[in-house]
Every structure is written in structure tokens, then in C-alpha cells.
Amino acid sequence: MEQIQTKRLILRSWTESDAEDLYRYASSDKVGPMAGWKPHGNIEESRDIIRMFIRDGNVWALQEKESGRVIGSIGLHDSSPKGDIVYDRELGYVLAEEKWGQGLMPEAVRAVIGYAFETMRINSLAVSHFPFNRQSQKVIEKSGFRYQKRIEKSWKRFDGETLDEEVYLMTADDYAEQKKKGFFCR
Template identity: 40%
Template sequence: MSQTLTTERLVLRAWQLTDSEDLYLYAKDPRVGPIAGWPVHQNMEESAEIIKNVFQQDHVFAIELKETKQVVGCIGLLIGENSNFDLSDQEGELAYWIGVPHWGKGFIPEAIHEVMRYAFQDIHLTQLWCGYFDGNIQSKIAQEKCGFRYDHSTDLQYIELVDEHRIEHLSHIDQATWQVQFATQT
């Protein structure tokens, strides 16, 4: 399982089935999942199944607030063939979301910075990719704050989980660029 990472305000740790209540609290909000390409959770049992079948894997972290010990979001790396993109085994896709009450508080950039450090220093990836669907301005801004730069946009594609066609915008950062821009700050 993934190791535990910490930042000033956050603990990034492995998901536990006991987190299903916290997950459901945020994942039932229609402003969270659909903009990220996944459906609203219908009940706590569904949230538990998502934890068990999707989130409990290496390099996927529950975002826990140090102050309250509440799980408020998710961040993870999908490496190589586990990614939604065509990546080598030395590249990873960074994916994340956070519950609405915590939007605009800087938690996602804080978590992204630590997962980038983990990706480049601890597991030695060479490049990270991020995507956001057309209209998800918050995600675009978070990626830009963390040094990701626009690379390309996809053609209109079918997103099965939400039964919609969308354009996705991809950005990336490589290890050398991260080293120059951010490594001295950690």
C-alpha cells in the first residue's frame, strides 16, 4: 500500500473502508463527481465499494485534514498502463478531487505539491500528466499553480461513467522542470 505523506495541514494516507461515511458526504454532492467524470454516489454502500475497488491501490491517497481527522478528498497517481492516458512506466497521471466546503482553501495545491515530490523523488517518475474536462476552471487553476503547463486537448470523447461526450485538456510537468521550480521550496 501507499506510504503516508504529510503537509502542513494534511495527511495523505491509504483509504480505509471506515472512510466510507466521509466519502459519501462529499461524493453525493452533484458538484463534485460529474465535473471530474464520475457519477454522484447514491449511498454509503456505494462509497464503500468505490473505496474497496478503486481507491485502495498503491499511490492513491485519502486527503485527511490534520486538524479534524476528516477525509475531505482524494489524490492519486495512476502510473503507466494504469493511467487513462497513453503513458510509459516512468510517467504518471495525477488525479484529484475535494469536497465542495473545502474548495478555494488551497488544500488541493498543497496535496498536489506533496504528491509531485513523492512522484519525482521517492518513486522516480520522469513526468506527470493531469487532465481536466472543459469547464472545470478550478482544476485548471490548481494545475497551473503547481507548475503544470498545457500540452493538448482531446477530441470530443465519450465518458462512460457519466454518459456524456467531453473534451479533456491535458497538462504536464517533467522532473527537471519541477526540480528547478519547486524542489528548493520543499
């Protein structure tokens, strides 16, 4: 994957040697379940997920410049049905709990939005969060997405809970408009 740099982060491809860093944050019960997935039970599970990231080629590792450690991930996933909302790619992200609240994910999200519209030339980018996930809602609002709707009972989570999804969209026109206003200048 193309490497992207922001002020504090390097967005780069995953390698199997990142398994320890991934396991460190993905084993927390505060991280995965907020994004819909089960906390990793052991490092082998983390290694399997990294192999999937490498195979699919659509998820970056977020390497913190200061520590050199991988502290999260951000991806541009293929579209899957979301009611009548049509879009090209879906943004997804997670960050290690000890790094929350420093604006790191909004920094990564802006860079990936720029990449999606300028380099990949997609027409629309979706993002969604569970209704209780205010942290993700904040990131989405700060990043300039437009709210579309709540899709009820659209997620059957690993723990058997059926959850609603709040869906947002950014079109290429929205992106161009916000860029004109200087929102995406880096």
C-alpha cells in the same frame, strides 16, 4: 501507501471506516461529475470504491488535521492513452465542496508531485481537466504543469456526454528546474 504530511493535511491509505466521510462529499453532484464519475448513490457504493482504492494502492485519503475527517482524495494513476502524449503517471484529485477555495488541493498536489519525482522517481506526470473545469485548471496552473493540448472527445462520461480533455505535463526536468527556483520547498 506511504503517509505524507503537509501543513493542514495527512495523506494516508484508505480504510473501510472512511466510508461515511467519502459518501458525504462523493454524493454531491458538484464533485464527481467534474472529475468524470457519477455521484455515489449510497454508502455501500462508497465502501466499494474504498475497497478498490485499497486494492490498487494508488489513491490517498486526504485527512484534515484540524477535524480528523477525510475531505478528499488524491491519486497517482497508471497511464492510459492520451493521444501522442507519453507519460508515467496521471494525477487525479477531488475535494469536498465545503472545503473549496482554501488552497488545500494545491497543498496536497505539491506534496504528491514531490513524492512522485523524488521517491517514485517517475519521469513524467500528466494531469487533465474538462474544458469547463476552471477550478481544476487553476490548481494545475498553480502547481507548475505545462499545457500540452486539447484532446477532443476523449471522455465518454457516465451521463452519456462526450467531453474534451485539456492535458498538461510535468517532466522530471521541469520538476528539477522548478525545485532549483525554490518552488517545491516545503
